[in-house]
Structures are given as structure tokens and as C-alpha cells.
Amino acid sequence: MTTLTRKQTVISMVILAAMFFIFGFVSWVNSILSPYFRIACELTHFQSYFVTFAFYIAYFVMAIPSGRLLDRVGFKRGIMYGFMFMAAGMFVFVPAALTRTFGIFLAGLFMIGTGLAILQTAANPYVTIVGPIESAARRISIVGICNKLAGIISPLVFAAVILKASDAETFRLIEQGAFDPATKAAVLDELIRRVIVPYSILGAALLAFGIFIRHSVLPEIDTTSDNTSAGGGEDRKSIFSYPYLVLGALAIFFHVGSQVIAIDTLIQYAGSMGLDMLEAKVFPSYTLTCTMLGYILGIILIPRVISQKNALIVCTVLGLLLSLGVIFLHTPVTFFGHKVTLSLLLLNALGFPNALIYAGIWPHAIRGLGRHTKTGSSLLIMGLCGNAIMPQIYGLVADKVSLAAGYWVLIPCFIYLIFYATYGYKIERWTKRQ
Numbered sequence: 001m002t003t004l005t006r007k008q009t010v011i012s013m014v015i016l017a018a019m020f021f022i023f024g025f026v027s028w029v030n031s032i033l034s035p036y037f038r039i040a041c042e043l044t045h046f047q048s049y050f051v052t053f054a055f056y057i058a059y060f061v062m063a064i065p066s067g068r069l070l071d072r073v074g075f076k077r078g079i080m081y082g083f084m085f086m087a088a089g090m091f092v093f094v095p096a097a098l099t100r101t102f103g104i105f106l107a108g109l110f111m112i113g114t115g116l117a118i119l120q121t122a123a124n125p126y127v128t129i130v131g132p133i134e135s136a137a138r139r140i141s142i143v144g145i146c147n148k149l150a151g152i153i154s155p156l157v158f159a160a161v162i163l164k165a166s167d168a169e170t171f172r173l174i175e176q177g178a179f180d181p182a183t184k185a186a187v188l189d190e191l192i193r194r195v196i197v198p199y200s201i202l203g204a205a206l207l208a209f210g211i212f213i214r215h216s217v218l219p220e221i222d223t224t225s226d227n228t229s230a231g232g233g234e235d236r237k238s239i240f241s242y243p244y245l246v247l248g249a250l251a252i253f254f255h256v257g258s259q260v261i262a263i264d265t266l267i268q269y270a271g272s273m274g275l276d277m278l279e280a281k282v283f284p285s286y287t288l289t290c291t292m293l294g295y296i297l298g299i300i301l302i303p304r305v306i307s308q309k310n311a312l313i314v315c316t317v318l319g320l321l322l323s324l325g326v327i328f329l330h331t332p333v334t335f336f337g338h339k340v341t342l343s344l345l346l347l348n349a350l351g352f353p354n355a356l357i358y359a360g361i362w363p364h365a366i367r368g369l370g371r372h373t374k375t376g377s378s379l380l381i382m383g384l385c386g387n388a389i390m391p392q393i394y395g396l397v398a399d400k401v402s403l404a405a406g407y408w409v410l411i412p413c414f415i416y417l418i419f420y421a422t423y424g425y426k427i428e429r430w431t432k433r434q
Contacts, residue, residue: 008217012126013142015218019079019123020143022209023116024150026086026202030055031264031284032155035277036162038268039171040192041102045268045403049395052264053388054106056256058113059120060385066121067378075122076214082122083210085115090203097193115206121374121381124362138308140359141298148295148355151263151288159281162194168276239372239379243427248365251420252383254413255357257390258319261410262350263287264391265403269347272403273340282336283344287351294355302356312360312421315353320414322350326407343404350410357417364425 030052038048070078089111096104127139170187173179179187239245263284270280294315302308325346333342362380369376390409398406 011217013139015213015216016123016127017143017146018209019119019213021146021150022206023119023123024147025154026112026116027055028148028151028263028284028288029154029158032158032267032277032281034264035267035271036191037102037105039174039277040188041100041105042188043102044399046392046395046399047102048268049264049391050102050106051109052260052391054109055113056260056387057385057389058110059117060382060388062114062117063121063378063381063384064375066118066381067374069118070122070374075126076216076218078118079122079218080210080214082115082118083206083213085118086112087115087203087207087210089113089115090199090206093199094196097196100189100192117381117384120384121378124366124377124380138299138302140362141295141302141356144355144359145292145295145299148288148291148351152285152292155281155284158198159278161198163278163281165278167191168278171277236372239369239376241430242369242372242376243430244367244425245365245369245376245379247420247424247427248361249379249383251361251365251417251424252358252380253386253389254416255354255361255386256384257386258323258350258410258413258417259354259358260387261390261394261407262347262354265394265398265406266344266347268398269403270338270340270344273344275338275340279338283348286348290349290351291355294352295359298356298359308356308360308363309421309425311356312364313418315356315360316414316417316421318353319350319357320411320418322346322353323407323410323414326350326410327404330404343407347407360421364420 034048034051037043037051038045043050066078066082069081073081089108092104092108092111096102096108123143124140127143170191174184174187236242266283266287267277267280270283271277298311302311306314326343329342329346331342333340333345335345365380366373366376390413393409394406397409
């Protein structure tokens with residue numbers, strides 16, 4: 001295990017917490033960006049979820065190159081490059097907005113996702129091995145709070161900066177086809193160009209933060225000898241010879257897919273209950289608030305009261321039960337003045353168990369990899385492409401059947417997560433040793 005002083009550990013955690021805040025701010029704004037683009041770029045539900053697809057498919061495509069980049073240049077320089085990629089993606093929004101071309105927006109989102117793939121490949125193993133492996137879920141919970149706090153803030157900031165009080169009526173008129181073609185084009189151009197200033201400012205800020213990280217006191221970590229005593233106890237030839245890692249990457253896929261569905265679909269699902277975008281914008285924040293509560297409980301209870309292994313089991317089972325409730329419980333309720341159904345609130349509540357699932361999978365999957373730690377981390381980061389694939393499946397079902405029926409995709413996700421939490425993480429070899 002790489003040994004850091006207490007001061008180095010504290011400084012590292014502060015910097016990592018700031019990074020995870022940025023990850024959350026950039027990522028979770030997609031929950032309002034998708035419905036906004038659906039209107040401004042005249043998209044179907046299925047097409048609008050390409051916002052999420054383009055953003056997160058970069059994790060699958062670029063995760064292995066990200067691991068190789070970190071092997072070549074180290075963590076700190078790699079982190080700087082990650083922020084540079086994100087900033088470049090933000091700047092691509094300028095020509096995309098000026099031409100109202102959805103394809104250029106998707107290119108910018110892919111670049112942002114590429115930067116995040118590099119950053120996540122560096123940051124997640126860093127949090128895991130910066131201290132004792134048995135308390136890794138606790139540290140992941142700490143940075144997770146920062147991530148989800150940003151997620152609560154970002155849709156509200158986006159709405160405050162981009163949306164106007166009169167937009168509800170404008171959106172209604174667009175949906176009804178009340179404008180002639182020339183007027184409609186002018187209105188849509190004005191809507192989409194509102195993203196230029198905030199994304200330009202954010203891009204400049206990310207570029208500055210990346211340079212700061214490069215020259216900060218954040219220490220480099222040598223992962224070539226980290227955690228070699230855990231798991232199988234010997235260094236193997238390939239990351240694919242660690243079943244618990246491969247199965248863990250699939251667990252990450254299903255977990256993040258279910259998580260992003262429970263957040264990025266909320267505004268459009270609330271819209272099916274009669275809420276406009278300005279009223280529905282708060283619901284992703286409710287989910288992320290539940291997630292923060294889960295993280296706080298994780299910090300308090302793990303490993304003092306409950307082990308991260310048992311916490312993972314409890315959360316996966318609870319996730320399955322809540323998903324069944326989302327599908328079957330449609331009783332009308334009033335929540336903070338919003339007239340919705342119980343299904344929507346149970347979707348919010350999914351944020352609670354989702355908090356500790358990610359934190360529980362990583363320590364199980366990353367243990368004992370030795371010199372394969374960075375590459376193994378890349379494989380787990382590839383699992384984040386579940387954020388890209390699962391919303392597309394949801395959107396396809398939503399267009400073909402209904403928004404409510406789309407949530408059936410949550411069930412197989414949580415069934416697999418229960419398998420990994422109870423048995424999959426224990427599998428040391430693909431076949432029994434003779």
C-alpha cells in the first residue's frame with residue numbers, strides 16, 4: 001500500500017472532493033439538458049437521450065486509452081489533460097448553438113465525457129487506495145456527497161441562467177405548433193443560444209482548475225504495488241483473469257444505468273403528469289438529496305456499525321423493492337405543492353440506496369490487482385457506459401409504450417446487482433483450481 005502522511009491524505013481528499021464536485025456539476029446538468037434540447041432541437045424522447053449517450057459512451061471508448069495515458073504521464077498531468085478535454089468540449093457548444101446543430105452538441109458532449117473518463121480513471125482508484133481498503137466505501141461516500149451536492153445545484157443553476165418565467169408558455173406554444181415556420185425557427189434559435197455564455201465561462205474555469213491541479217501539492221500514487229495482498233494473493237497476467245473485477249464492471253454498468261434513469265428521466269416523467277419544465281426541474285434535486293442522505297449514513301455507519309459488504313446487499317435489495325414500487329404504485333399524491341403520483345416519489349427515493357451501491361462495488365472489484373490497478377480501474381470506468389446505454393433503452397420503450405413502462409428496465413439491473421453483492425464479488429477464478 002502506498003503510504004501517505006496524514007497531511008497528504010487530507011490534502012488529497014480535499015482536492016478529490018473538489019474534483020468530484022465538478023464531475024457532478026457537469027454530469028447531472030444532463031437531467032435538464034435532455035428535455036431542453038428536445039424542445040430547442042425538435043427531438044423525440046429517444047433522440048433527446050442521445051445527450052446522455054454521447055456524454056457517457058466516451059467512458060466506454062476512452063477508458064482504456066485513459067488508463068494508458070495515466071501510465072505514461074502520471075496522475076497529475078493526466079488530470080490536467082482531462083480538464084483540458086472537458087474545457088474543449090464546453091467551447092464546442094458555441095458553434096453548436098450558433099448553428100442549432102444537435103450533432104455538434106453531441107460532439108462537444110463526447111469530448112466532455114472523454115475528459116471525465118480520464119478524470120474518473122484517476123480519481124476513483126485514488127480514493128480507494130488513499131487509505132485502508134476496509135474504509136474505502138466511507139471515503140467514496142465523502143466525495144460522493146460533493147458529487148451529489150453539485151448534482152442538486154447544477155439543474156437549478158442551469159434553469160436560473162437559461163430559463164425565463166415566460167418559457168413555460170413558449171414551450172407550450174411550440175409543442176402545440178402555434179408558430180409559423182419562420183417565427184418558430186427564430187424562437188428556437190434564441191432558446192439554444194442561451195447556452196453559449198454559461199458553457200464558455202464553465203470551460204474557462206475548468207481549464208484554470210486543470211492547470212491548478214498540475215501545480216498543486218497533490219501527491220502521485222504508485223499503484224504498481226497497491227492491494228496485492230487482497231483478493232487472489234498473486235499477480236496475474238491479465239485483468240480478465242480476475243472474475244470479480246469483470247463482474248464488478250458489469251455491476252457498475254447496471255448500477256449507473258439505473259441511477260441515471262432515476263434522475264435524467266424525471267423531468268419528462270413529471271411532464272407526463274402535467275408539470276411543465278420550470279415546475280419539474282426540482283425533481284432531480286430531490287433524488288440527489290436522497291442520495292446525499294445515503295452517503296451521510298454511509299459515513300456514519302461504515303464500517304463502524306455495518307460492513308460495506310452488508311451495506312451493499314441491503315441497498316441492492318432496497319433498490320429492487322423501490323423499482324417495483326415505481327412500476328406498480330401510481331396513487332395520486334401532493335408533494336410540496338406538486339400534484340404527482342407515488343411512482344415519481346419512489347423514483348426520487350431510489351437515490352438513497354444508489355448512494356452506497358457504487359461505493360460498495362469499487363472496493364470489491366479493485367482489490368488485489370497490483371500492477372493492473374490502473375487498467376482495472378479503466379475497465380470499471382468502461383462500465384459507466386451504462387449511463388449511455390440504459391437511458392436509450394428506456395427512451396425506446398417510452399416512445400413505443402409509455403414513459404411509465406420504461407421503468408421495467410430497472411428490474412434486471414437490480415437483480416444482477418443483488419447477485420454481485422451476495423455472490424459475484426467472491427468469484428476469484430473462472431474455473432476451480434485442480
